[in-house]
Amino acid sequence: MDVVSGAYTVTTSSGSRYLIDLDRSELSRMPRVAENVDPGFWEADDLRRDGETLQLLSIDELTVGRPAVFWLGDVADYPGYAGTRRTTTDVVDISQVAKLDVAELELALSGAASHGGED
Template sequence: MARVQEIPVDAEAGVFTIVTHTSTYLVDLDEMTLLRAPGVGRADAHPETWEVSELRRDSQDIPLLGIRECKVGEPAQFWVRAVDDPDVRTWRITTPVVEIEKIG
């Protein structure tokens, strides 16, 4: 396991945990999935007040189409597809990233 500062937008493999102010994400580039665990973040390390949003399919793997940005200190931007409708695509934009760890 290794901490990194960002996931390159052209990365094609690997499994990463991304901790934001309000949530933790599991990005699996091998399977192209994204999982969000809401409320498991690091807001206590920062003076800002962050509200935890409820999103569809929280705590479930959703199809990941790509990463626009995932860098410590910036909000991550994930391009995802709806589980139940392959024609529906949307962006998941996080609160600022606190930590990224490559776990696989």
């Protein structure tokens, strides 16, 4: 991904969806919100801090057809750690989101997180 601004949803083959806001350097993840498009793959697992807005330090890889690799910060609950690496299943879609839609997506992500991510 060769852009440096804007907001995007990223959907992976396991059915997880990420909201990435490059202007605010933030990322949120919600598992099992999209159809699992890889029948040979298991269902997305819950990860620590799903549905929370996390500090996005960098994106090492974000290309349709390949796993995304993100570096996340704000891991204050682990003293001494500067960040953590998150690698996804293959990315199946990257869509730009209008700024007006970002607040709605964040609300939807936080609501789904409080219900355990279940549909």
